[in-house]
Amino acid sequence: MFRPRSDGVSGGPVARIAVEVEGxxxxxxxxxxxxxxxxxxxxxSIRDTPIGGTERAPYCMMGICFDCLAExxxxxxxxSCMVTxxxxxxxxxxxxxxxxxxx
Amino acid sequence: MRVFDAIVIGGGLVGAAIGYGLVxxxxxxxxxxxxxxxxxxxxxNFGLVWVQSKGLGAPHYxxxxxxxxxxxxLFADQLGERTGIAIGHEQKGGVQLCLGADELARRCAxxxxxxxxxxxxxxxxxxxxxxxxxxxxPGLGLAVTGASWTPYxxxxxxxxxxxxxxxxxxxxxxxxxxxxxxxxxxAAPGDFRIEAGGExxxxxxxxxxxxxxNAELAxLFGLHAPVRPQRGQILxxxxxxxxxxxxxxxxxxxxxxxILLGSSEEEVGFDTGQKPEIMQNIARRAVLSFPWLAELxxxxxxxxxRVMPPDGLPIYDESERFPGAFTANCHSGVTLAAxxxxxxxxxxxxxxxxxxxxxxxxxxxxxxxxx
Amino acid sequence: MTVDLAIVGAGPAGMAAASLAAxxxxxTLLIDEADxxxxxxxRAVERAPEGxxxxxxxxxxxxxxxxxxxxxxxYRPATSVWHIDPALPGGGTLSLAAGGKSETVTARHILIATxxxxxxxxxxxxxxxxxxxxxxxxxxxxxxxxxPEGRAVLAGQGPLLYLVALQLARAGAPPVAVLETTPxxxxxxxxxxxxxxxxxxxxxGRGLALWFNLRRAGIAVRxxxxxxxxxxxxxxxxxxxxxxxxxxxxxxxxxGVIPNTQISLGLGLTHEWDExxxxxxxxxxxxxxTSLANISVAGDGGGIGGAGAAALSGQLAALDxxxxxxxxxxxxxxxxxxxxxxGLARERAIRPFFDTLYxxxxxxxxxxxxxxxxxxxEEVSVGEIRRAVRLGATGPNQVKAxxxxxxxxxxxxxxxPIVSAVIAAERGAPTAAIGTYRPRAPYKPITIGTLAGVxxxxxxxADTK
Numbered sequence: 032m033f034r035p036r037s038d039g040v041s042g043g044p045v046a047r048i049a050v051e052v053e054g055x056x057x058x059x060x061x062x063x064x065x066x067x068x069x070x071x072x073x074x075x076s077i078r079d080t081p082i083g084g085t086e087r088a089p090y091c092m093m094g095i096c097f098d099c100l101a102e103x104x105x106x107x108x109x110x111s112c113m114v115t116x117x118x119x120x121x122x123x124x125x126x127x128x129x130x131x132x133x134x
Numbered sequence: 135m136r137v138f139d140a141i142v143i144g145g146g147l148v149g150a151a152i153g154y155g156l157v158x159x160x161x162x163x164x165x166x167x168x169x170x171x172x173x174x175x176x177x178x179n180f181g182l183v184w185v186q187s188k189g190l191g192a193p194h195y196x197x198x199x200x201x202x203x204x205x206x207x208l209f210a211d212q213l214g215e216r217t218g219i220a221i222g223h224e225q226k227g228g229v230q231l232c233l234g235a236d237e238l239a240r241r242c243a244x245x246x247x248x249x250x251x252x253x254x255x256x257x258x259x260x261x262x263x264x265x266x267x268x269x270x271x272p273g274l275g276l277a278v279t280g281a282s283w284t285p286y287x288x289x290x291x292x293x294x295x296x297x298x299x300x301x302x303x304x305x306x307x308x309x310x311x312x313x314x315x316x317x318x319x320x321a322a323p324g325d326f327r328i329e330a331g332g333e334x335x336x337x338x339x340x341x342x343x344x345x346x347x348n349a350e351l352a353x354l355f356g357l358h359a360p361v362r363p364q365r366g367q368i369l370x371x372x373x374x375x376x377x378x379x380x381x382x383x384x385x386x387x388x389x390x391x392x393i394l395l396g397s398s399e400e401e402v403g404f405d406t407g408q409k410p411e412i413m414q415n416i417a418r419r420a421v422l423s424f425p426w427l428a429e430l431x432x433x434x435x436x437x438x439x440r441v442m443p444p445d446g447l448p449i450y451d452e453s454e455r456f457p458g459a460f461t462a463n464c465h466s467g468v469t470l471a472a473x474x475x476x477x478x479x480x481x482x483x484x485x486x487x488x489x490x491x492x493x494x495x496x497x498x499x500x501x502x503x504x505x
Numbered sequence: 506m507t508v509d510l511a512i513v514g515a516g517p518a519g520m521a522a523a524s525l526a527a528x529x530x531x532x533t534l535l536i537d538e539a540d541x542x543x544x545x546x547x548r549a550v551e552r553a554p555e556g557x558x559x560x561x562x563x564x565x566x567x568x569x570x571x572x573x574x575x576x577x578x579x580y581r582p583a584t585s586v587w588h589i590d591p592a593l594p595g596g597g598t599l600s601l602a603a604g605g606k607s608e609t610v611t612a613r614h615i616l617i618a619t620x621x622x623x624x625x626x627x628x629x630x631x632x633x634x635x636x637x638x639x640x641x642x643x644x645x646x647x648x649x650x651x652x653p654e655g656r657a658v659l660a661g662q663g664p665l666l667y668l669v670a671l672q673l674a675r676a677g678a679p680p681v682a683v684l685e686t687t688p689x690x691x692x693x694x695x696x697x698x699x700x701x702x703x704x705x706x707x708x709x710g711r712g713l714a715l716w717f718n719l720r721r722a723g724i725a726v727r728x729x730x731x732x733x734x735x736x737x738x739x740x741x742x743x744x745x746x747x748x749x750x751x752x753x754x755x756x757x758x759x760x761g762v763i764p765n766t767q768i769s770l771g772l773g774l775t776h777e778w779d780e781x782x783x784x785x786x787x788x789x790x791x792x793x794x795t796s797l798a799n800i801s802v803a804g805d806g807g808g809i810g811g812a813g814a815a816a817l818s819g820q821l822a823a824l825d826x827x828x829x830x831x832x833x834x835x836x837x838x839x840x841x842x843x844x845x846x847x848g849l850a851r852e853r854a855i856r857p858f859f860d861t862l863y864x865x866x867x868x869x870x871x872x873x874x875x876x877x878x879x880x881x882x883e884e885v886s887v888g889e890i891r892r893a894v895r896l897g898a899t900g901p902n903q904v905k906a907x908x909x910x911x912x913x914x915x916x917x918x919x920x921x922p923i924v925s926a927v928i929a930a931e932r933g934a935p936t937a938a939i940g941t942y943r944p945r946a947p948y949k950p951i952t953i954g955t956l957a958g959v960x961x962x963x964x965x966x967a968d969t970k
Contacts, residue, residue: 032634032635032653032654032655032754032755033645033649033651033652033653033654034651034652034653034654034678035650035651035652036558036646036650036651036652036676036677036678037677059649059651060649060650061552062540062541062549062552062648062649063648063649063650063651064648064649067645067648067649067651068649070645070651071649071651073654075634075739075740076634076739076740077634080884081373081390081391082390082883082884083884085632085884086634086739086740087632087634087881088634088635088637088740089637089641090632090636090637090638090641090881091622091623091637091638091640091641091919092637092638092640092641092644092645093545093622093640093641093644094538094949095622095623095765095915095918095919096881096915096918096919097882097913097914097915098632098881100914106429108372108431108914112644113538113539115540128372128373128374128375128390128391129372129373129374129375130374130375131374131375131377131426131429131430132426133272133273133375133377133424133426134272134273134426145897167897169899169900170898170899170900170901170902170903170939170940171900171902171940171943174902174906176906177902177906293906293907293909296906296907297896297906297907297908300896300897300907301896304896304897310896310897312897312898312899312903313899369953369956371953372914372950395953407590408588408945408946409590410588410590410598410600410609410946413588413946413956414956414957414958417953417954417956417957418957418958418959420953420957421953421954421957421959427953427954428952428953428954428957428959429952429953429954430952430953431950431951431952431953432947432950432951432952432953432956433913433914433916433947433950434912434916434945434947435945435946435947436945437945
């Protein structure tokens with residue numbers, strides 16, 4: 032849905048952060064959120080709602096709407112627009128309600 | 135002036151259940167209620183249909199609770215069918231978890247006493263030790279020494295119940311009048327006139343089910359309802375997969391997957407503020423009970439005021455001075471909803487409370503203390 | 506930990522307040538959820554490139570950030586405030602959560618500077634993937650240097666809509682269309698506030714410049730758009746309105762911003778309905794003091810005024826706090842306030858004009874179509890809200906009890922305005938009489954483990970058995 036701004040920025044290339052979105056390698060500038068990485072990865076949606084199983088993607092990008100919930104490094108239901116990427120971060124879609132190992 | 139067969143003051147779980155029962159019995163009924171922001175104990179209800187710890191030292195309460203629990207399945211089915219609203223009722227038994235040896239010993243003694251006091255009525259229970267419990271409840275914490283179990287317990291979605299009662303009431307022609315606090319009332323035997331919402335509402339029968347508001351209203355009708363607020367706080371988690379087959383007393387999971395954690399019993403007057411220390415205690419007990427709960431996010435929490443009579447037992451009464459005036463007060467709006475709708479409402483319709491409710495009269499508070 | 510002044514929110518109001526309060530000798534703590542300062546308007550401004558497509562007004566925020574960094578105020582990023590107990594003897598208590606740990610801070614005075622949020626735009630299809638707020642497009646540009654891929658449409662009204670259109674154009678991704686929903690009647694009504702245009706000439710000039718620049722960039726603006734809706738099965742495929750339709754991959758909506766009142770309502774502060782800005786805002790005096798003596802509000806969270814007004818109101822709140830805590834005498838406090846108030850008057854001069862011109866159409870506030878979702882989290886439709894009102898629910902809290910809207914993760918932040926407007930319309934009552942949800946703690950989710958004070962390592966849970 033989103034692509035990097037193509038014109039070069041004076042000062043040379045910025046070191047990008049490599050993360051994984053649903054197993055796909057994506058790189059974004061430092062300071063980008065996990066939600067931005069998902070949008071850059073070209074996924075149609077970031078989650079399925081727990082009630083209706085409806086697909087949703089980020090809406091507000093500022094921590095208000097909670098539509099950007101994703102599983103980040105194994106922890107589900109995180110507001111991905113509020114999580115800054117770190118190298119090697121694993122981001123996966125939130126498929127409905129979380130499923131916890133209760134043993 | 136609008137005339138009804140019966141007026142119910144209070145549109146919470148108690149008032150709505152009684153109102154629903156009255157319209158089902160064919161009475162033209164009005165429920166008078168406050169506005170959007172009010173104490174509303176019903177919005178804070180945990181949702182248990184809880185039998186096992188009700189009525190210790192008061193066998194009449196034990197029996198009343200058992201009667202309600204027995205009536206619940208049919209009540210839930212009929213209400214669900216009539217309104218199309220899923221009440222989420224399950225009643226396959228429940229356990230009360232005990233942490234540590236002392237809690238378990240005290241619980242064991244409590245259950246023994248309940249059974250003794252039940253007498254011929256009977257009270258079926260089991261004490262379950264940790265290992266057997268752990269097989270039933272995945273991820274059980276080591277701190278849990280055991281639990282008491284009865285087959286009578288269960289739970290329901292208290293807000294769905296609340297919605298369904300209002301829907302059922304309206305569908306059967308009941309009149310719900312919101313923003314109608316009682317401004318003035320004139321009481322005479324079998325003739326009650328209420329000034330509310332800019333009009334006069336009249337009926338030969340009236341039921342005070344206004345929760346904490348009953349304390350002030352009751353004397354107008356020759357009744358006594360000495361209830362006080364008692365705060366309880368509850369935490370609700372994000373939805374997750376199904377954890378347990380039954381409710382656990384202070385932990386239960388809704389059919390949608392949210393887990394509710396309760397509760398506290400705080401004597402703080404009419405203060406509905408939340409206290410982090412209390413929330414912390416609830417969280418700590420939850421984590422001791424099931425360590426994996428620590429991972430779940432709390433998405434909302436609340437504090438609500440229970441309607442608490444002096445001895446914790448319900449107050450049901452009919453006015454001697456003004457026959458036709460009744461009152462119902464309790465803090466177990468979900469557990470007793472079936473009894474209120476199916477039993478209490480019929481008594482009101484007939485015009486007199488059944489003798490089984492006599493011990494619940496507020497006259498019990500008039501007994502002078504032993505010197 | 507005890508401080509003199511705790512500030513929630515590191516946007517322009519919070520930053521300006523923190524810097525001045527620290528300078529005046531107050532032991533100051535600034536708390537913010539994000540990793541870096543700036544709030545939303547100056548988000549990521551510290552690392553913005555000099556020629557940023559976001560423009561000079563955005564880059565000007567670096568001054569506030571630099572002042573904060575240079576001040577002696579303690580700054581706690583990546584920290585969320587999950588509860589505030591306003592008044593205990595000795596000060597209010599804030600419960601904070603960061604990195605899985607919770608702690609409490611006592612503060613003799615508390616300033617809420619949580620800014621504004623986008624007004625929800627409940628049109629048919631607004632929950633489809635690819636529909637976002639105009640602010641979201643701007644945030645992606647600021648924080649991740651990302652631009653829309655494919656056909657992007659901007660729809661709604663207000664200065665931010667045009668600003669984002671221009672910023673996207675400068676960034677090499679001009680929108681294929683801007684659909685302006687300003688009702689024609691608004692132009693007539695706004696003319697009454699022409700007198701504010703002179704006092705607010707700087708803002709008005711900015712607005713005109715925006716408009717000219719948009720035309721120069723060749724971006725088509727369609728006016729008087731009605732009946733806006735989104736078409737698509739799994740994502741945005743087209744945007745339609747009464748007079749047309751356009752294929753699209755992304756839709757950015759904007760119908761203005763409103764105060765973020767989640768914490769101020771959660772504190773039980775007195776709020777009033779602002780009929781001109783069509784929003785709820787905490788009632789404050791002219792220093793920002795609320796109905797609770799030790800709580801103040803500054804910035805857009807107290808009423809929409811923009812970034813310049815936010816910084817100035819933050820300064821007023823800092824002066825006021827310093828005065829009440831004995832660090833500034835009354836005469837000095839009043840003297841310092843004079844130029845600040847003059848600046849505020851200038852910043853606010855254009856508002857009546859903008860608020861009237863860009864007043865959302867009634868259907869944007871209370872949608873006519875019953876099928877439109879009001880509560881995105883719990884997937885509750887406008888029609889269900891109307892049915893609950895007909896069943897007797899008189900306000901948002903009773904509606905919430907009946908049908909769960911407002912109970913999801915966002916705790917009513919997005920649906921609140923819609924629910925109040927729908928109830929008001931259904932009951933034929935003014936929104937002012939309808940009220941709001943009552944937000945409760947935790948203001949943002951925290952784990953049971955964090956609350957319990959337990960270190961949560963999922964790998965270790967099995968071992969504890």
